Amino acid sequence: MSAAASLPNPPSGPPGHSNGARPQTFNTSAERPYEHIQDLQARAQDGFSDQDPPAKLLGTAANSLQQAKILLDSRRPDLAFVEYLRAYEIAIDVIPRSGKVLDMDMDQGWDRQYKYVKNTLVQWNEQYMGIKGII
Secondary structure (H helix, E strand, O other): OOOOOOOOOOOOOOOOOOOOOOOOOOOOHHHOOOOOHHHHHHHOOOOOOOOOOHHHHHHHHHHHHHHHHHHHHOOOHHHHHHHHHHHHHHHHHHHHHHOHHHHOOHHHOHHHHHHHHHHHHHHHHHHHHHHHHHO
């Protein structure tokens, strides 16, 4: 018989696992916790003022819609929701409430852009309300 002791068997399974131990987990984007819905709603109020000129408000709303699409495609529904809500607040609440929609220069296509933003918001509403429910 050999005087040397036998070596223990190596752990089986993929790296990072050991016999009977729980696997090591790493934080992935799918596990990222979302901010509270009220915090996201507060963030949507940033980036514009009720006193901004109509063209700037409309531009902000259109840019927010573009960002919402990009963020949703990038698997960041929480940030996409913020951008969608910002566009919604501007186009559905701020502009009509202030009467600024009547001040828009129709010759420069502001009316078409405004209709596009409003229609896109309506089309995306169900999807973003679903996202709100997840958050």
